[in-house]
Amino acid sequence: MRCGITGLRPNPGLGAPGGYYVDNSQNSAYHAWQTSVRKRLSHHLTFETHYTFSKALSVTGGDIGTYYQGDSNSVNQEFANPRADRGPSAGDTRHRLVGDWVYEVPYSSHFGNKMVRQLLGGWEVSGVLSARSGDAIDITETCGSSRYCRPDYVGGSLVLNDWQHNFDLNACNPGINCGMRYLNVAAFSPVPINSTSGIAIRPGSAGYGMVRGPGSWSTNAGLGRNFHVRERYRLLMRADMFNSLNHVNYGNPTASINSSTFGEIRSAGGMRSMQLNARLTW
Numbered sequence: 001m002r003c004g005i006t007g008l009r010p011n012p013g014l015g016a017p018g019g020y021y022v023d024n025s026q027n028s029a030y031h032a033w034q035t036s037v038r039k040r041l042s043h044h045l046t047f048e049t050h051y052t053f054s055k056a057l058s059v060t061g062g063d064i065g066t067y068y069q070g071d072s073n074s075v076n077q078e079f080a081n082p083r084a085d086r087g088p089s090a091g092d093t094r095h096r097l098v099g100d101w102v103y104e105v106p107y108s109s110h111f112g113n114k115m116v117r118q119l120l121g122g123w124e125v126s127g128v129l130s131a132r133s134g135d136a137i138d139i140t141e142t143c144g145s146s147r148y149c150r151p152d153y154v155g156g157s158l159v160l161n162d163w164q165h166n167f168d169l170n171a172c173n174p175g176i177n178c179g180m181r182y183l184n185v186a187a188f189s190p191v192p193i194n195s196t197s198g199i200a201i202r203p204g205s206a207g208y209g210m211v212r213g214p215g216s217w218s219t220n221a222g223l224g225r226n227f228h229v230r231e232r233y234r235l236l237m238r239a240d241m242f243n244s245l246n247h248v249n250y251g252n253p254t255a256s257i258n259s260s261t262f263g264e265i266r267s268a269g270g271m272r273s274m275q276l277n278a279r280l281t282w
Helices: 114-120
Strands: 028-042 045-059 086-088 095-104 123-132 216-228 234-242 273-281
Touching: none
Parallel strands: none
Antiparallel strands: 028 045, 045 086, 045 095, 095 123, 123 216, 216 234, 234 273
């Protein structure tokens, strides 16, 4: 619905609190290729790997919630053209890989001494690998209350090729304004705003969810052993490491073109952590 050259709506009640317009234009599509490789426990080793290559599309991120509580944005940029807001669904992940393994150290006869066999054998080494591609990011522009707008895409690379070079997010001290530039901000331009209504004079050309954030991966590792203290007593000791390789997984960049930190990544996932536990069973 156009507002004319004045930028004012013929019916000011549309968009006001308590006023909704709902239709059946929403639809979603999901296509995927899934594959798994498994090895049952033999020779003290078991593992499995799962990979998914998928694509999910919907309007404004999709909506499987109830009472206007969808997965993502529920407002269209252009009232008469909802298909222009069709793009990746909320939670769409193009590539995802998950694997886990468990290896039991045998009581090998190569350990000549019985005490050594008992000390070195029987340990259980396990791990989990999880990797995924980045989330779809919706580039937005502030354009008045209860409105949803996107800027123009003017060409060029969306993501800087050297965004990870010469920057250590962990080196930022508390209170210091620091961030790493991820998006090529020159690829976007704001749409002019009508001075009367505060609303963009036209829809922006940037596609819905056209940018992907950084991918992420992590490994968890564990080491444990059951000790038979006596016939009735068993002691389990275990150590677990989360993000065992201490890999830095960066968060998504600021997506609002009006923000002073537009295009910057200013967060990261958790660092390596460990836990030790023991359990006595009788």
